[in-house]
Amino acid sequence: MRLHGTQLVNEQGHLEIGGCDTVELAKQFGTPLYIMDEAHIRDICRQYHCSFVEGIENAEVIYASKAFSTLAMCRIIDEEGLGLDVVSGGELYTALQANFSAERIYFHGNNKSREELAMAIDAGVGRIVVDNFYEMSILNELAQGRNQQVNILLRVTPGIEAHTHEYIQTGQIESKFGFTLPDGTADRALNLALSYSNLVVKGIHAHIGSQIFELESFRHEVQIMINYMADILKRTGCLLQELNLGGGFGIYYASGDDPALIADYAKTVQSALEDACHDQKFPRPKIIVEPGRSIVGTAGTTLYTVGSIKEIPEIRKYVAVDGGMTDNPRPALYQARYEAVLANRANEATVESVSITGKCCESGDMLIWDIELPKAISGDLLAVSCTGAYNYSMSSNYNRLTRPGVVLVRDGHADVIVKRETHSDLLRNDILPERLKYLQMASR
Ligand code: LLP
Secondary structure (H helix, E strand, C coil): CCCCCCCEECCCCCEEECCEEHHHHHHHHCCCEEEEEHHHHHHHHHHHHHHHHCCCCCEEEEEEHHHCCCHHHHHHHHHCCCEEEECCHHHHHHHHHCCCCHHHEEECCCCCCHHHHHHHHHHCCCEEEECCHHHHHHHHHHHHHCCCCEEEEEEEECCCCCCCCHHHECCCCCCCCCEECCCCHHHHHHHHHHHCCCEEEEEEECCCECCECCHHHHHHHHHHHHHHHHHHHHHHCCCCCEEECCCCECCCCCCCCCCCCHHHHHHHHHHHHHHHHHHHCCCCCEEEECCCHHHHHHHEEEEEEEEEEEEECCCEEEEEECCCCCCCCHHHHHCCCCCEEECCCCCCCCCEEEEEECCCCCCCCEEEEEEEECCCCCCCEEEEECCCCCCHHHCCCHHHCCCCEEEEEECCEEEEEECCCCHHHHCCCCCCCHHHCCCCCCCC
């Protein structure tokens, strides 16, 4: 397994993260456990800040909190000086409860409810990224009712097919998101938005997909968007000054993944911007990028305890852990690949190929197919790396499994930032109607 951030193997041969021995973390907090490496998250935030905010004139980086949204995470992002992207009332509520200043929040989503839009206006979020005509009319009505002006970006679907899993592609024409550019829908949306007196169109937004390795996709995106902004200026005289390029920068999960450097990502955006603005004689707009996965992905590790082991001679050996698709649905959803190590014997040579399965009642509940490990025995600890993004945030209670806790580690300290769920948490919202409380004869 490749080590990330502050991960190292200590003298006892144990995996250590943020100066904390994972064997001790397992004893103290139990498993499964999500471990987040604070220094690593901050380091990546700083790389983004340095490459984009300091490296490009008039640029902003906003963290896509759907990747991992908790109070502590919002505080870290705030302290690192980045903005925040939220996609629901729940993510907005989390940010506001963390005292994140509303002006630095962007609100996305393809089906925001009236209540969510009202909540965003009342909180004073910086930008609402309008996705469709239905939303636009509700938003204008709400803004009118409050006699307020609301700053918006229009989400445009540019017609780019980024090379990534089809479930996480979003720039292609048939996407459910945004106003389609090539067929003229985006023009209609812009005209309508400009006619609404309570909406102020600040710019446009596009997000072409996620886990993208080819920087050329982003160059292409910049070209299309600047061409479009220049076209709008020529046709309508309206000068849009903000261009939000979305997120999507890919990360390393397992061998074969070869992500670019954040600095090179910024250079690509910068040079594409210079070229396109020069070609179109268009004044440089403010640039916004919205990384989610690349800020937290490699900073997360999930720690499990090995339980049952089933060997089917000549076929496969299953090593089962005490979590699974409930804490990491990504292998089942996107055929995502991961690396892992026995955290209590991290120096030992690998001797066999096994498959890591979870404890859910589903054959598809697999975490890793065919991984080389030392001979695992029940009670060993298995650490799966790069689980910081879209794991906790996509976790579920399927099979009524309780969600793991999350600890934030740094300089030898571990702070619980999300408590492990208990069985009684599972029943928190269950209600037993009076008529079901006592055994009654069924009336036939
Ligand atoms: N901005 C917008 C409008 C987005 O829709 C997304 C991700 C991002 C930014 C952040 O993208 P990132 O930098 O994280 O790639 N659950 C999937 C990923 C879904 C991404 C959805 N949108 C997964 O686990 O791979």
